[in-house]
Amino acid sequence: MTRDPAVRRLDDWGAPELRDLANEYGTPLYVLDLDRVARNFERVQAAFPNAAVHYAAKANAGRAVLSRLATEGAGVECASAGEVERALEAGFAGEDVLYTAVNPPAADLDTVVALARDRPELTITAGARDTVDRLAERGYDGRLCLRVHPGTGAGHGESVATGGDASFGVPAADVPALLEDASDRGFDVVGVHAHTGSGLSNEDRESHLAVVETLASVAERTTVDLEFVDVGGGFGVPYRPEEPPLDLDPIAEATREALAHLDVDLVVEPGRYLVADAGVLLTTVNTVKPAGEQGTFAGVDAGMTTLLRPALYDAFHHVRSLEPDTADREETAVTVVGPVCESTDVLAEGRRLPEPDRGDRLAIGNAGAYGIEMANQYTSRPRPAVVALEHGEDRIVRRRETTEDITAMEEP
Ligand SMILES: Cc1ncc(COP(=O)(O)O)c(C=O)c1O
Ligand SMILES: N[C@H](CCC[C@H](N)C(=O)O)C(=O)O
Structure with a gap:
């Protein structure tokens, strides 16, 4: 039996391919290989x-x-x-x-x-x-x-x-x-x-x-x-x-x-072990705000409703910028926060990343395990889509939810 001992790190994913997926399917987006x-x-x-x-x-x-x-x-x-x-x-x-x-x-x-x-x-x-x-x-x-x-x-x-x-x-x-x-x-x-x-x-x-x-x-x-x-x-x-x-x-x-x-x-x-490193979560920066001595806040379109683990367990997920033109940007401490009005809605704290810009795509690693599975609709936020990669092709395997999905079970 062939044996592949390598861990798949976040840096092993191709940034252009992930950016293409974010452009095609929108964010927040789970990608699962x-x-x-x-x-x-x-x-x-x-x-x-x-x-x-x-x-x-x-x-x-x-x-x-x-x-x-x-x-x-x-x-x-x-x-x-x-x-x-x-x-x-x-x-x-x-x-x-x-x-x-x-x-x-x-x-x-x-x-x-x-x-x-x-x-x-x-x-x-x-x-x-x-x-x-x-x-x-x-x-x-x-x-x-x-x-x-x-x-x-x-x-x-x-x-x-x-x-x-x-x-x-x-x-x-x-x-x-x-x-x-x-x-x-x-x-x-x-x-x-x-x-x-x-x-x-x-x-x-x-x-x-x-x-x-x-x-x-x-x-x-x-x-x-x-x-x-x-x-x-x-x-x-x-x-x-x-x-x-x-x-x-x-x-x-x-x-x-x-x-x-x-x-x-x-x-x-x-x-x-089977799914964690097979998945990344793609997200887009929508708000950039100085965080004083702590560097910069990057507000993104994923949060504790998309990936609960940081808020629930204080879990660490590696974050990487997917932008191609960051060489001329200063590295700074970036705290990545979600859109939910909870002070625990922090995906990553004080990471060395290029100074963020609105519209930047970020990738969050090891998102294949306990990611989409623990996602929820708190604050009426629809759950994200999931794209699968298989045999060199990509396809949506779970469509993005809508507000109608959230209200579908309700009676007047
Ligand atoms: C009974 C049982 N088996 C297996 C697992 C899988 O754990 P892990 O994802 O850490 O391998 C769990 C964890 O939820 C469990 O409770
Ligand atoms: N039920 C599991 C824990 C799951 C932890 C998982 N939800 C995570 O995100 O780390 C157990 O009994 O070991």
């Missing part, structure tokens, strides 16, 4: 050769992404009934689908249990005894996996160090008994799962390994014959230009070693 998504999937497959790779759809559940990954042979991990429906529509088969039921609303369980009737190969992961009971109440006795609460987590911030959050999963000590109980009740108990957190870096290897070891000890202690151990996702990508890429090989090797004595298949659920 589906061929890069496919290569990222291959990189995970190469690191985990015998594992089943289930793409965590929550990172970007656009139909174009899902159907390309289905074509490439990936599986999918879904966080809601809606994601399950979208995954099936995009071409995934029942056997490709893992549905992780985290505090699931009744309607989600109703929908997925109904879908599973015709697709007995679909797997549901429950994170509480109560969820197992609710599945039984609906007559479900199909493939069941249990989510383990490992007690430790890691990630790009405390709020996404999910493994440490007791609301997700069953305490490891209680899992073997619950597996046996579910098996006795007639469920087809197939696996155990845990998720360390999102945005793991090379420094987080030990934390991830601790979670894998917890899973291994649960699998050792159960008398139920498990088919797989699902070690979750969370593999990070470098957001800062100077940050090194995540080295997947040592993580994969340590994971394999920790599970080697067990006769189980390995499942991984990467989201961000």
Whole structure:
């Protein structure tokens, strides 16, 4: 299998091509390179050769992404009934689908249990005894996996160090008994799962390994014959230009070693790793304003409704000017702000960029993961369009919303 180890940095994208797309489709605009998504999937497959790779759809559940990954042979991990429906529509088969039921609303369980009737190969992961009971109440006795609460987590911030959050999963000590109980009740108990957190870096290897070891000890202690151990996702990508890429090989090797004595298949659920560096967000400067000692404010047409991560997590996204004629402009500290009347509507703070001009196009990196997916309509701002690049062509895969889209569900 070919292996492309290179991280795709924001500077690797061609400025003229991105400017052309901004001119043709307008801004704000998400650009998503589906061929890069496919290569990222291959990189995970190469690191985990015998594992089943289930793409965590929550990172970007656009139909174009899902159907390309289905074509490439990936599986999918879904966080809601809606994601399950979208995954099936995009071409995934029942056997490709893992549905992780985290505090699931009744309607989600109703929908997925109904879908599973015709697709007995679909797997549901429950994170509480109560969820197992609710599945039984609906007559479900199909493939069941249990989510383990490992007690430790890691990630790009405390709020996404999910493994440490007791609301997700069953305490490891209680899992073997619950597996046996579910098996006795007639469920087809197939696996155990845990998720360390999102945005793991090379420094987080030990934390991830601790979670894998917890899973291994649960699998050792159960008398139920498990088919797989699902070690979750969370593999990070470098957001800062100077940050090194995540080295997947040592993580994969340590994971394999920790599970080697067990006769189980390995499942991984990467989201961000497959799509983050395949996407950029294009935006246009519409207001230029001196920011005193802080340099210059560049007001742009994308904001926290377009890309929520900086406002929500204080996340860093690299920003680059796409203008061809910036050599004669002074570099200055630029703070990129959105159009929403919230003081957290800041996409980037104090970046060294050419003195901005009205009309300048800017590109924001690593926008393929948790970008369009977390976009919203706050302040009646329609969500942006998404353009896909595939096999040398570009096409709109999600049209720009309009105010009519926002009001369409309203009744007088
Ligand atoms: C259960 C589960 N699996 C996988 C993922 C994917 O995380 P990431 O995008 O960091 O790989 C998440 C994160 O939301 C998750 O909760
Ligand atoms: N639910 C994920 C976190 C998603 C973080 C993502 N939304 C981001 O933008 O970083 C988890 O449990 O690890």
